[in-house]
Amino acid sequence: MKEESIYKYFRVGDIVKDCPESCWGETKFIIRSFHGNWYLPIAYVHQLGKPDTNKYKCNFDVRELRLIGAAKRPLKKVEKKTLIRMMAKGVEEARREFHIRVNNKQL
Numbered sequence: 639m640k641e642e643s644i645y646k647y648f649r650v651g652d653i654v655k656d657c658p659e660s661c662w663g664e665t666k667f668i669i670r671s672f673h674g675n676w677y678l679p680i681a682y683v684h685q686l687g688k689p690d691t692n693k694y695k696c697n698f699d700v701r702e703l704r705l706i707g708a709a710k711r712p713l714k715k716v717e718k719k720t721l722i723r724m725m726a727k728g729v730e731e732a733r734r735e736f737h738i739r740v741n742n743k744q745l
Contacts, residue, residue, distance in 0.1 A: 645672050645679055645700055647734045653686060653707035655741070656698055666706060667696065674700075705737045 648654070652669045656662045667683035674680035679700040688694035713721060713735040721739075724732035 657702035
């Protein structure tokens with residue numbers, strides 16, 4: 639299995655939330671790194687806006703993360719129709735932008 643497919647559309651530096659029924663609620667995190675393997679992909683995250691101490695760091699299952707934001711969003715101003723067409727052609731950046739909009743309810 640390819641390394642890219644394990645971590646789907648997530649990248650280091652992305653802002654994410656844990657699954658909806660998580661004990662973390664609506665707390666936002668920044669992805670610091672990835673580890674794990676094909677059956678348990680893990681993201682090492684740090685709580686957004688908190689000091690860089692172990693108290694605010696966690697390991698989350700990548701399959702349950704929700705993408706909320708990213709440092710670079712080149713398709714931020716692209717219309718929804720165009721974004722969907724790009725996704726159909728296999729543009730991974732379009733898929734990332736689509737997930738950010740869905741998770742922020744900006745569609």
